[in-house]
Amino acid sequence: MDNLRLTEKGNTLTVTISGEVTLDNTLEIKKRFDEVLERDRYASIILDLSGVTFIDSSGIGALVVFNTKVKTQGKLLFLFMPSDPVRKTLSLVQLVSFFDILDSEDDLLTVLPD
Amino acid sequence: MNEYLLSTLATPCCSRALVKAATTILGDSLRDGDLLHDFDLSLTEACANVVRHAYRACPVGPLEIRLGVEHGSHVEVRVVDQGCGFPRLPHDIRNAEPDAEGGRGLYIIKKLADAVRISSDGNRHTLYFKKNIREDLWTTCD
Numbered sequence: 001m002d003n004l005r006l007t008e009k010g011n012t013l014t015v016t017i018s019g020e021v022t023l024d025n026t027l028e029i030k031k032r033f034d035e036v037l038e039r040d041r042y043a044s045i046i047l048d049l050s051g052v053t054f055i056d057s058s059g060i061g062a063l064v065v066f067n068t069k070v071k072t073q074g075k076l077l078f079l080f081m082p083s084d085p086v087r088k089t090l091s092l093v094q095l096v097s098f099f100d101i102l103d104s105e106d107d108l109l110t111v112l113p114d
Numbered sequence: 115m116n117e118y119l120l121s122t123l124a125t126p127c128c129s130r131a132l133v134k135a136a137t138t139i140l141g142d143s144l145r146d147g148d149l150l151h152d153f154d155l156s157l158t159e160a161c162a163n164v165v166r167h168a169y170r171a172c173p174v175g176p177l178e179i180r181l182g183v184e185h186g187s188h189v190e191v192r193v194v195d196q197g198c199g200f201p202r203l204p205h206d207i208r209n210a211e212p213d214a215e216g217g218r219g220l221y222i223i224k225k226l227a228d229a230v231r232i233s234s235d236g237n238r239h240t241l242y243f244k245k246n247i248r249e250d251l252w253t254t255c256d
Contacts, residue, residue: 023162024126054151056158057218065215085151092155092222098212 004032012112013042014080018051021059029059033066037073044112045070046102050081055089067099078102078111115190116143116183124169124177124195129161136179136191143183146251152226153189153245159219160193160241168197168239188228188246196237 003019015036021029036045047063049055063079070077079101082090090096102108118139122128137154144150157179164177175196182190207224210217224230227243234240 020130022126022130022158023165024130054154054158056155056162057216057222058162060218061215064213068213088148088151089155089222092225093209093218095212 004029006036008042011041011043012046013039013044014046014048016048016051018053020053021055021062023056023058026058026062030062030065033062033069037066037069042075044076044078046078046080046108046112048080049086050083052083052086055086057089057093060089060093060095064095064098076100076111078108080108116185118181118183119178120181121176121178124161124164124174124197126162126165129165129177130158132177132179133157133161136181139181140183140189143185143253144189144247144251145253149247149251153191156223156226156243157191157193159222160191160243163219163241164193164195164197168195171198186249186252188244190244191242193241195239197239199234199237199239 003017003025005016007014007016013036017029047066067077077100079086079099081103082101087096090099102111118136120132120135122132133154136157137150140153141150144153161177161179169175178192178194180192180194184190207220207230209221220230223241223243226245228246229242229244231242232240233242
């Protein structure tokens with residue numbers, strides 16, 4: 001799929017998702033998430049959601065499961081600058097505080113200084 | 115009331131296209147972007163329920179969206195399928211546990227609507243919701 005991009009820097013992996021995240025592509029996104037989980041060399045994962053234009057509950061479910069699996073591996077996962085539609089859906093289902101959210105580049109530098 | 119009927123096959127791809135078409139129709143009457151996003155989300159959740167559950171035990175069939183637009187007052191939505199019906203009508207639509215993967219669709223619809231009803235008539239199963247809309251959020255032409 002072309003709306004998910006991986007970028008490596010040191011022991012941090014950035015997963016950038018853009019466009020819509022709905023039932024239409026959630027299965028594919030979950031598959032890509034599972035591939036990411038098989039890689040051992042990352043200590044932190046940044047999930048860049050700044051370019052997501054729409055997300056439904058199936059997309060939120062995929063984020064929830066990914067977050068749990070990453071944390072179970074003892075790694076860090078941050079949602080980076082979630083777009084307004086992502087924030088809206090997260091807020092509706094009361095999951096804003098469930099995730100570690102970074103609202104700016106400065107926030108990112110605070111948790112991952114290098 | 116202006117009424118619109120859109121229909122397609124209950125597949126993920128067709129379902130999303132149908133919702134976008136319905137949201138475009140509502141965009142002619144509603145000027146508020148946040149409100150249109152709410153309808154987009156509610157409709158997507160309602161149609162996703164049909165796609166995921168309605169035809170699980172039978173061949174994939176139709177998915178309908180019926181819109182009723184009462185200009186200056188409210189919008190009524192009916193999402194209709196001809197599948198197996200709802201296994202159990204929930205008395206209380208609750209949010210899922212934070213770490214659950216699913217179970218949030220109906221809750222989102224309920225949060226965004228002023229009324230939600232689920233009903234069956236023969237083999238037609240309907241999820242209905244209604245949203246009252248402030249007068250200043252409507253377009254002026256009708």
